[in-house]
Each structure stands twice: as structure tokens, then as C-alpha cells.
Amino acid sequence: xxxxxxxxxxxxxxxxxxxxxxxSTDGFRAFxxxxxxxxxxxxxxxxxxxxxxxxxxxxxxxxxSLRGRWLLVDFIYTRCLTYCxxxxxxxxxxxxxxxxxxxxxxxxxxxxxxxxxxxGPVQLADYQSRSKDRGAGWIAARPTDTAGLExxxxxxxxxxxxxxxxxYVHNAAINVVxxxxxxxxxxxxxxxxxxxxxxxxxxxx
Amino acid sequence: xxxxxxxxxxAGPILWLTLALPPVRHALExxxxxxxxxxxxxxxxxxxxxxxxxxDRAVKVLNAWNRGxxxxxxxASFAAMIWMLPRTMDSxxxxxxxxxxxxxxxxxxxxxxxxxxxxxxxxxxxxVFLVEATATAFRLGWLYLVSPQRLCSNYLLGDQQLAGNxxxxxxxxxxxxxxxxxxxxxxxxxxSHRRSHA
Numbered sequence: 001x002x003x004x005x006x007x008x009x010x011x012x013x014x015x016x017x018x019x020x021x022x023x024s025t026d027g028f029r030a031f032x033x034x035x036x037x038x039x040x041x042x043x044x045x046x047x048x049x050x051x052x053x054x055x056x057x058x059x060x061x062x063x064x065s066l067r068g069r070w071l072l073v074d075f076i077y078t079r080c081l082t083y084c085x086x087x088x089x090x091x092x093x094x095x096x097x098x099x100x101x102x103x104x105x106x107x108x109x110x111x112x113x114x115x116x117x118x119x120g121p122v123q124l125a126d127y128q129s130r131s132k133d134r135g136a137g138w139i140a141a142r143p144t145d146t147a148g149l150e151x152x153x154x155x156x157x158x159x160x161x162x163x164x165x166x167x168y169v170h171n172a173a174i175n176v177v178x179x180x181x182x183x184x185x186x187x188x189x190x191x192x193x194x195x196x197x198x199x200x201x202x203x204x205x
Numbered sequence: 206x207x208x209x210x211x212x213x214x215x216a217g218p219i220l221w222l223t224l225a226l227p228p229v230r231h232a233l234e235x236x237x238x239x240x241x242x243x244x245x246x247x248x249x250x251x252x253x254x255x256x257x258x259x260x261d262r263a264v265k266v267l268n269a270w271n272r273g274x275x276x277x278x279x280x281a282s283f284a285a286m287i288w289m290l291p292r293t294m295d296s297x298x299x300x301x302x303x304x305x306x307x308x309x310x311x312x313x314x315x316x317x318x319x320x321x322x323x324x325x326x327x328x329x330x331x332x333v334f335l336v337e338a339t340a341t342a343f344r345l346g347w348l349y350l351v352s353p354q355r356l357c358s359n360y361l362l363g364d365q366q367l368a369g370n371x372x373x374x375x376x377x378x379x380x381x382x383x384x385x386x387x388x389x390x391x392x393x394x395x396x397s398h399r400r401s402h403a
Contacts, residue, residue, distance in 0.1 A: 002272045009276035017283030024287055032356045033295040159299070159358035171358045 045182035049151035053141035056124035071177035077115035078127040088131025095134040102137035109138040116142035217254030237360040252316020277322030284315040291356035339379040346372030
């Protein structure tokens with residue numbers, strides 16, 4: 001009897017275990033929280049929080065007011081000396097690749113600093129010129145208050161941790177926001193063509 | 206019951222409460238290595254120490270469904286697998302209910318089933334379990350060591366590689382221990398038969 005009962009119990013444990021594993025990996029697709037974030041956004045586009053931003057030109061814009069066009073958003077801190085310092089160059093490259101839609105007002109690039117105490121308009125403008133800003137369709141900005149910063153980090157799923165050397169390590173990516181103001185896709189930070197594809201597909205629809 | 210016996214009996218809950226204290230929790234979650242190789246194993250130990258709180262009748266019922274400790278060890282293996290995923294350890298830091306799930310499921314679904322099942326497991330079941338655990342330490346250690354990307358948004362790459370090295374060291378130590386036990390130790394091949402009558 002105890003053999004059969006143990007077999008039955010083991011089968012039940014097996015079924016429950018596989019179900020639990022599947023649930024905690026989105027059906028064996030997401031083994032890291034970064035992949036999970038991307039899967040979640042792709043399947044359930046997320047509305048963005050209304051947050052006030054101050055741009056490199058010193059203007060104040062509401063993130064919500066940028067609706068009506070495709071937004072490519074990345075999160076930066078201008079002191080970065082490692083790989084993230086190349087994020088700006090990737091955005092300048094996107095300015096070239098998407099020059100047409102940008103000129104038509106259909107696409108806008110937006111770099112948001114998660115280090116607003118250090119990154120003021122001067123640092124942001126310097127970051128853009130260092131990255132060879134082509135001059136059109138790219139806004140660099142910082143949230144105007146801590147609540148805004150937190151809402152952005154939560155809304156986009158950005159995690160920045162101290163690197164122990166005074167800088168940060170963060171899950172850099174290119175976030176794609178559709179004209180309805182929803183975060184619909186997250187692409188690798190160093191693969192602008194991936195983000196470009198999403199936008200071009202969206203524009204073609 | 207003497208004072209010492211009382212303390213020993215309550216060691217599980219005391220350890221659980223200590224691990225749940227915010228400063229202890231934050232310290233043990235400050236690096237991947239500490240969370241994975243210290244905090245989670247200690248939570249499993251909490252569960253192991255909860256064994257005296259199970260009433261005899263419940264143990265009797267459980268034993269009837271747990272011949273040779275097989276179903277219990279299977280349960281513990283699945284619980285361990287889930288808490289080995291980079292994603293679950295990562296989100297435990299950001300999502301309160303995941304943290305709560307860790308603090309409850311690791312003792313109850315990993316440590317306690319181990320305590321109930323291990324004494325009932327015979328040579329073969331123990332061997333399979335230990336060899337699989339050793340192989341998992343090597344596989345996971347290798348994964349953490351060679352991954353060029355950070356697998357946890359909350360931890361640095363160097364920390365991840367440290368965890369990888371630590372896992373490889375644990376795997377190596379377990380292999381040596383197993384080999385030593387097989388060659389020179391006392392191996393109780395018939396243990397399962399004797400214990401199943403108990």
C-alpha cells in the first residue's frame with residue numbers, strides 16, 4: 001500500500017512542482033528578472049506614470065504630454081565611465097537611422113537621468129554633445145522630484161545599484177513607448193536595430 | 206524539560222525570527238553569495254528544526270505516503286530548484302510577497318520535508334539525492350561563473366562570479382566527501398529496510 005501511496009504522492013509533488021516552476025519562470029521563458037520584465041511588457045503593455053521632467057535646455061515637460069508619437073526611452077547617469085557611456089552614442093546612431101520619422105514628428109528619443117542630484121541641464125547638455133547629438137529629436141532630461149524618479153523607476157522597471165566605486169550598475173535598455181503612451185517593448189541597450197524594428201513595424205501598421 | 210532542552214526545541218523559530226530581523230535580512234541579502242549560500246540554507250535549517258513540532262500522528266500519516274523518503278525529497282528538490290533561480294532571488298529583494306514566500310516556503314517545503322524524509326531514505330535514495338545535489342552545484346556554479354551578463358538586476362557581476370566559484374567549491378567538497386564515504390566510510394546499504402519497520 002505504502003508503495004502505491006508514495007507513487008501517488010510523488011506524482012502529485014511532481015505535477016505541483018512543475019506547475020510552480022513554470023509559474024515562476026513565465027512558462028520556462030524567464031529565468032531572470034530582466035527577461036521577466038521584457039516578457040511582461042510585451043504581453044501586457046504598461047501605462048506610463050505622469051512625471052514632470054526638466055530638459056537639458058531647462059524646459060519642463062510632462063512625460064504624458066509626449067504622447068502621440070513613438071518614444072524610445074533610455075535611463076542614464078552622465079558620470080558613467082563604463083559600458084553605459086556608449087548608450088548616448090547608440091542614441092545618436094538612432095537619430096541617423098530614424099531621421100525620416102523624427103523629421104515627421106513621429107518618433108522622439110528621450111534619455112532620462114536616474115541621478116538627478118548630479119545631472120542638471122548643464123551635465124545633460126554636455127552628455128548629448130559628447131555623444132555627438134545630431135541636433136534633432138533627442139531630449140535629455142531629469143525628473144524634477146524624488147517622487148517622479150521613483151515612479152519612473154517603478155514604471156519602467158529600472159534597477160540601479162551602487163558599483164562600490166561611486167557609480168552605478170543598472171539594467172540599461174531601450175524602452176519603446178507607443179503613441180498611446182504605453183511601454184510596449186524593451187530592447188537591449190546595445191542593439192538599436194531591435195528597437196528600430198519595433199518602431200518601424202508600429203509605424204507601418 | 207530543562208532550560209537547555211527548551212532552547213533547543215525553540216531553535217527553529219528563534220533562528221527564523223533572527224533571519225527576519227531587518228538588519229540581518231538586509232545584510233544577508235546584500236550579496237548574491239550570502240543570500241544563496243547562507244540565508245536560504247539557514248532558512249532550510251529552520252525548517253529542519255521545526256521537525257519536533259510535528260505531532261506524532263501527523264508524522265505517521267506522512268510516513269504512509271513517503272516510503273523511503275522519496276516523495277518528501279522530491280518536494281524538497283522542487284522547492285530548492287525554485288529558490289535557485291536568479292529571478293526568484295532577485296525579486297525577493299523588490300517584491301514583498303516573494304520575500305514572504307521565501308521565508309515560509311524554504312522552511313516548510315524544503316527544510317521540514319528533508320528532516321522528515323532523510324532518516325527514512327535508504328542508501329540508493331540518499332545516493333541519488335546527494336549526487337544530484339552535487340551535480341546541481343557544479344552546473345549552477347558554472348552558469349554563474351561564465352555568464353557574461355548579470356543574471357540579477359540587484360547584484361554586481363563580480364558578486365555573481367563569486368557565487369559561481371563558491372558553488373564549484375561546494376560541489377568539489379561534496380564530491381570528495383561522497384568519494385571518501387564510499388571508499389572508507391561506513392555505508393549502511395540495508396538502512397532503508399531496517400528503518401521502514403520502525
